[in-house]
Amino acid sequence: MVATLNKVLNVSTLxxxxxxxxxxxxxxxxxxxxxQTGSGKTLSYAVPLxxxxxxxxxxxxxxxGPLAVIIVPTRELAQQTLLTFQKLLKPFTWIVPGVLMGGxxxxxxxxxLRKGINILVSTPGRLVDHIQHxxxxxxxxxxxxxLDEADRTLDLGFEKDLTVILNSLNSAGERRQNVLLSAxxxxxxxxxxxxxxxxxxxxxxxxxxxSSLPPLSADPCDLAPADQSESFAVPEALxxxxxxxxxxxxxxxxxxxxxxxxxxxxxxxxxxxxxxxEFLHLLFTSVLSGTSANRKPPPGFxxxxxxxxxxxxxxxxxxxxxSQSGVLLCTDVAARGLHLPQVTWIxxxxxxxxxxxYVHRVGRTARIGGTGxxxxxxxxAETAFITELANHNISLSEMKLLxxxxxxxxxxxxxxxxxYHSKTSxxxxxxxxxxxxxxxxxxxxxxxHADPQSLQNAKKALQSFLRAYTTYPSHLKHIFHIRSLHLGxxxxxxxxxxxxxxxxxxxxxxxxxxxSKDRNQNQNQNQTRSPEKNQNKKTNSSRAGVRRFxxxxxxxxxxxxxxxxxxxxxxxxxKRQKKKKKTIGLS
Numbered sequence: 001m002v003a004t005l006n007k008v009l010n011v012s013t014l015x016x017x018x019x020x021x022x023x024x025x026x027x028x029x030x031x032x033x034x035x036q037t038g039s040g041k042t043l044s045y046a047v048p049l050x051x052x053x054x055x056x057x058x059x060x061x062x063x064x065g066p067l068a069v070i071i072v073p074t075r076e077l078a079q080q081t082l083l084t085f086q087k088l089l090k091p092f093t094w095i096v097p098g099v100l101m102g103g104x105x106x107x108x109x110x111x112x113l114r115k116g117i118n119i120l121v122s123t124p125g126r127l128v129d130h131i132q133h134x135x136x137x138x139x140x141x142x143x144x145x146x147l148d149e150a151d152r153t154l155d156l157g158f159e160k161d162l163t164v165i166l167n168s169l170n171s172a173g174e175r176r177q178n179v180l181l182s183a184x185x186x187x188x189x190x191x192x193x194x195x196x197x198x199x200x201x202x203x204x205x206x207x208x209x210x211s212s213l214p215p216l217s218a219d220p221c222d223l224a225p226a227d228q229s230e231s232f233a234v235p236e237a238l239x240x241x242x243x244x245x246x247x248x249x250x251x252x253x254x255x256x257x258x259x260x261x262x263x264x265x266x267x268x269x270x271x272x273x274x275x276x277x278e279f280l281h282l283l284f285t286s287v288l289s290g291t292s293a294n295r296k297p298p299p300g301f302x303x304x305x306x307x308x309x310x311x312x313x314x315x316x317x318x319x320x321x322x323s324q325s326g327v328l329l330c331t332d333v334a335a336r337g338l339h340l341p342q343v344t345w346i347x348x349x350x351x352x353x354x355x356x357x358y359v360h361r362v363g364r365t366a367r368i369g370g371t372g373x374x375x376x377x378x379x380x381a382e383t384a385f386i387t388e389l390a391n392h393n394i395s396l397s398e399m400k401l402l403x404x405x406x407x408x409x410x411x412x413x414x415x416x417x418x419x420y421h422s423k424t425s426x427x428x429x430x431x432x433x434x435x436x437x438x439x440x441x442x443x444x445x446x447x448x449h450a451d452p453q454s455l456q457n458a459k460k461a462l463q464s465f466l467r468a469y470t471t472y473p474s475h476l477k478h479i480f481h482i483r484s485l486h487l488g489x490x491x492x493x494x495x496x497x498x499x500x501x502x503x504x505x506x507x508x509x510x511x512x513x514x515x516s517k518d519r520n521q522n523q524n525q526n527q528t529r530s531p532e533k534n535q536n537k538k539t540n541s542s543r544a545g546v547r548r549f550x551x552x553x554x555x556x557x558x559x560x561x562x563x564x565x566x567x568x569x570x571x572x573x574x575k576r577q578k579k580k581k582k583t584i585g586l587s
Contacts, residue, residue, distance in 0.1 A: 001051055001091070005043075008087045015040040017205040022048050025179065030197040033181045035205025036234065036363065042084050042148070045179050049144050050085070053118065054092045062096050062116025066137075068144035070121045071165065073153040074333060075101045075310060076317050081121045081148065095119065100126045103310020106133075113137050124153060124161035131168050139172040145196065147180045151356075154188040166196055184356045234359055234394060235366035239373040242396040243404060244380050247489035251444055252437045253404055254280075254349055255288060257375070258327055260407030265344040266320070268328045270361050272350040272468035274305040277329050279461035282454075283495060284327075287447050304330040332357065340364060346374040350465070351385055351480065353472050355392040375399060384479045408436040415439070441492070448495035455496075462494045 005011040014022070017035040021044035024031050035041055049068055053060055060067060072078050078101045085097040098117030100109050102125055109126075114136040120127075130137050147153065153162065169176070178197045182189045193200060234240070245253045258267065271277055281303040300323070304316050320328050321340055328334070343365045352358040358376075365372025376396065378385055386396055406429075408414045414436040448458045472480040491499040 001047065001054075001088075004088060004090055005047070008090060009043075009084075011043070015044075015205075017041055017203065018044045018047075020203045020205075021045065024201045024203060025049070025177070026051065028177060030178045030200040031180070031203055032185075032193050032197065032200050033179065033203045033205075034183065034185055035181075035203075036183065036359070039205050041181050041205075042081060045146055045148075045181065046081075046084055046088055049119070049146070050088050050092065050095070052143070053095055059094050060118055061094065062118065064116070064118060064141050066117055066120040066139060067141050068119045068146065069127075069139070069142055069165075069169070070119070070144075070146040070148060071124055071127070071153065071162070072121065072148045073123065073156055073158065075103060075123060075313060076304075076334065077149065078121050078123055079314065079317065080339060085119055085121070089119075097121065100130060101310075102126050103313070106130075110134050110136065124158040124165065128161045128164045131164060139169050140174060142169055142172060142174055143176050145169060145176055145178045147178075147192070147196070150180050150182040150189050150192060151184050151186050152360075154186070154192065159188070162192065183360065234362060235370075235372070237371040238362060238366040239371075240362065240376075240394070240396045241374065241399040242376045242378055242386060243399045243401055244378055244383060245401055247379055247486060248492040249401075249405075249437060249441065250349075250377060250379075250493040251495065252441045253401060254347070254377070255284065255440060255444075256407050256437070257347065257404050258284070259288065259411070260404070261345055262325065262327055264325050266323065266325055266328075266340070266342055267345040267347060268330060268334065268340070268343055268364050269347040269349055270330060270332065270334075270352075272331070273461075273464040274307040274331060275457075275461045275464040276350070277303050277305045277331060279457050279494065280329050282457065283444060283447060284329075287443050300326040302326060302328045304328060304334055306331060306333050332361070334364070342370075344372055346372070348374070348376045350468070351376065351378060351382060353476070355389055355394060358389060358394065381484045382479055385476070388476065388479065402430065402433060405433050405437050408440065409433065444495040445492075445497055449497065458494045458496050459500050462491055462496065462500070465490070465494070 017033065017039045021031065021033050021041075025045060025048035033041060033044060053067055070081060072081055078099050082097055082099040089095050089097060095118050096116060097119040098112050098121070100113075100120065100122040102123060104126075106129070109130065113130065113134060147162075178200070180189070180193050180197060180200070243253065254269070258269075261267065269280075271280065281301055285301050302316050302320050304313060304320075308316075316328075317340075320326060324342070328340075334340075346362050346365050348358070348361055352361060362372075362374040365374065389396065409429075409432070448454050466482065466485075469480060469485065470482050487499040491497075
């Protein structure tokens with residue numbers, strides 16, 4: 001085992017959580033393990049589990065069936081966990097690991113179960129499927145139950161599936177050792193620990209092991225304020241930045257950052273939905289892939305989200321893992337537990353819905369002693385989120401918007417028509433940077449409006465973004481509220497020249513998900529019927545819009561314009577209508 005850890009897994013020293021967990025599990029105790037993401041939790045249970053099974057005599061055979069069941073929330077984490085066990089088991093060839101997960105063929109999985117799997121890694125839904133429909137799956141010999149990323153499993157709504165799995169395991173009657181691993185101790189995780197663990201040892205990655213869990217409040221609601229002030233540990237070598245970007249130039253800012261930072265780096269960009277991932281992937285691949293004499297080769301763009309087929313997801317995961325550079329555009333499907341080697345930057349283009357989610361996202365870099373950086377995008381209206389993170393012991397340094405956009409100066413493809421003496425005047429330099437940002441924004445808009453399909457994709461992405469924006473928890477509504485968004489400026493961050501009228505009321509209530517497809521199609525036809533007529537006017541207005549923003553200024557009027565709710569316009573309109581009625585009455 002020691003030789004395998006050294007030669008195959010390149011492990012020579014143990015992390016803090018591994019030093020605490022391995023002796024406890026080798027002693028046969030149940031345990032709750034809490035530790036920051038990227039601290040090596042997988043090996044902390046995998047090593048004692050494999051050590052325990054290899055010492056069984058007579059030797060374990062495939063016909064014994066599952067002796068260890070490991071539940072993980074996502075398919076990618078299931079594949080990664082299986083790979084870890086395959087490496088650990090190189091000297092112990094008689095122990096067979098296997099995986100069950102959605103997206104794979106059930107018939108092939110049933111064949112593997114009949115043949116025999118000793119260490120069974122599975123997602124909850126697929127394991128329940130086999131419990132209910134596969135006769136060859138038997139849990140009478142199970143000695144270990146591992147619930148990895150338990151908080152994420154519960155967040156994804158797998159509580160009922162876990163109940164089915166636990167009932168099936170308990171009916172077998174065999175005494176087993178149980179381990180629950182989680183980055184946060186929520187009410188649901190504590191309740192799950194009470195149900196499936198027997199006198200567990202509480203292990204915290206940043207402190208000594210304890211023989212008991214912290215007391216649980218009788219009222220689940222009492223846990224909410226404590227959660228909001230809980231302190232999270234992030235890797236020490238992680239540099240954390242935030243950039244304040246007005247809505248209408250968020251897209252240009254992200255593109256400029258990726259073009260600058262990602263030539264020799266691996267970057268993960270988190271967004272709110274599958275539709276936004278698809279939109280950004282197509283847009284960046286098409287618009288940023290051009291070549292010029294002095295332009296560096298653009299980064300390779302990959303995408304990963306829950307609506308992709310399993311074969312695609314596996315291929316992307318593998319390709320990004322082995323690549324030396326590139327950009328992975330993804331949803332939170334990649335935010336938990338995954339170990340993607342040598343990721344140097346984490347970009348949160350859409351802000352997370354909780355401090356814990358922020359920690360899990362940035363945990364994809366600076367893992368187990370490595371270095372890395374993260375960048376959080378916020379609008380000036382969302383700056384209170386910085387204070388929210390500070391309440392959880394998370395501090396950010398500001399990265400200036402102008403510094404990010406200045407990377408466009410390296411590429412003459414974005415050179416504007418104006419002639420500036422940018423080398424001698426800082427004001428001229430700022431003006432030229434804004435001019436180049438305008439050129440890039442215009443390129444994006446031209447691509448989006450080039451054909452009806454691209455336009456439809458942008459509108460779908462905008463709509464899904466707005467819907468996701470309405471789902472922030474109540475204690476963050478004062479920061480992320482739909483009424484604080486300027487719909488027209490938000491539309492520009494999706495390459496749209498104007499906000500589609502059909503989306504203006506989409507996110508205001510629970511009925512947002514049930515918009516009529518016919519109405520959307522009619523709206524799209526109306527807007528794309530004669531695009532040539534106002535194209536020059538729209539392009540000029542969008543150019544002026546980008547020019548108006550100066551990162552060094554804090555103009556109250558500009559901020560009011562950028563983040564007004566639009567209610568002022570409605571009020572003025574009503575006043576005009578009321579005045580008009582009075583005039584008609586007098587005449």
